[in-house]
Amino acid sequence: MPRTLVDIDVPDQTGKLALVTGASDGLGLVLAERLAAAGAELLMPVRNQAKGAVAADRIRAKVPGAVLHVRELDLASQASVRRLATELLAEGRQIDLLINNAGVMTPPERRETEDGFELQLATNHLGHFALVGRLLPLLRCARVTTQSSVAARSGGVHWDDPQWERGYDADKAYASSKIAVSLFGLQLDRLSRTHGWGVTSNVAHPGISATNLLASHPELGRDGDTRAVRIIRRVATSRLPFGQTAEEGALPALYAATSPDARGGVFYGPKGFQHLAGAPAEQKPYTPIAGERDAERLWALSGQLTGISFSA
Numbered sequence: 001m002p003r004t005l006v007d008i009d010v011p012d013q014t015g016k017l018a019l020v021t022g023a024s025d026g027l028g029l030v031l032a033e034r035l036a037a038a039g040a041e042l043l044m045p046v047r048n049q050a051k052g053a054v055a056a057d058r059i060r061a062k063v064p065g066a067v068l069h070v071r072e073l074d075l076a077s078q079a080s081v082r083r084l085a086t087e088l089l090a091e092g093r094q095i096d097l098l099i100n101n102a103g104v105m106t107p108p109e110r111r112e113t114e115d116g117f118e119l120q121l122a123t124n125h126l127g128h129f130a131l132v133g134r135l136l137p138l139l140r141c142a143r144v145t146t147q148s149s150v151a152a153r154s155g156g157v158h159w160d161d162p163q164w165e166r167g168y169d170a171d172k173a174y175a176s177s178k179i180a181v182s183l184f185g186l187q188l189d190r191l192s193r194t195h196g197w198g199v200t201s202n203v204a205h206p207g208i209s210a211t212n213l214l215a216s217h218p219e220l221g222r223d224g225d226t227r228a229v230r231i232i233r234r235v236a237t238s239r240l241p242f243g244q245t246a247e248e249g250a251l252p253a254l255y256a257a258t259s260p261d262a263r264g265g266v267f268y269g270p271k272g273f274q275h276l277a278g279a280p281a282e283q284k285p286y287t288p289i290a291g292e293r294d295a296e297r298l299w300a301l302s303g304q305l306t307g308i309s310f311s312a
Helices: 026-037 049-062 078-091 119-138 170-195 227-236 251-258 292-306
Strands: 017-020 041-046 068-072 097-100 143-147 200-204 267-270 280-283
Touching (some): 026 041, 026 049, 026 097, 026 251, 041 049, 068 078, 078 119, 097 251, 119 170, 119 292, 143 170, 143 251, 170 292, 200 251, 251 267, 251 280
Parallel strands (some): 017 097, 041 068, 097 143, 143 200, 200 267
16 A cells, blocks of 8 residues: 655745756756745756756646746856856845755766866755855845755765865765755854844755656766665655655755744754654754864865855
8 A cells, every 4th residue: 555645735935036956857846846836936947958948847737827937057067157146146136945956966987077076066065055155145035945865974075085086986975065065054054143144044855765866867977777766766655664755855845945933054854764754854963964163164165166255
């Protein structure tokens, strides 16, 4: 017998402008659809414009009247981040919700971006760091939710070699990048309160969810689905107390971004077995993302690499 799916009610978002990175697939597409259904106007910056258009059409088919804007953004490129931010700043509209969701996972061989950054660090963390920094004037009263991962439970930022130029390990590099962006999301809230930026920032993770993040991606050197994604897809439809669908995996971030009870500086995830599945709830931050000293160090490193200095 199929298990009962978990869900939450989303407060009315009418009149709000929401930006979701990675909204063309997986958790991001679910988040965009749920926000549109609640009345939000959506900015959908995506790397693949054709894929973004298909995603937008899917949302419009499910949510008649949805207002969606597909924009171009490659988070692995600092120039692309700058172009999008310049466009949005020129338009001058305040952004009410920003969900830093997009990511890449475990290319089998080390890949380097046009900026000389390791791909996972560049996409999962540095791109989002630069995007928020450049858009800060538009985030005066915004809630920013950053998508973490269960991979952030162990390990740490690869301080001695942040670009993984020596001894590249795909899984450890992925975990390091998700720890980095999680440290960023929590530190953003601390600094916002200190400097009066007006941003409320929190972090969420989806538990174990069946998405395409681990699926075949020829552009990343994976021509077939990984063993992990095959297992996760089976678990997601089972009655086991862990593993869930993309619709369920999106709930912690959706709750963190929209619930009037969600707070800044807090870590949200599924409340079930080992925080791998279940309804969204506040949980203790993983040890690697909890330290303020590491967050300060990460902030300084990110600013040095991207050239971004936060000022509202």
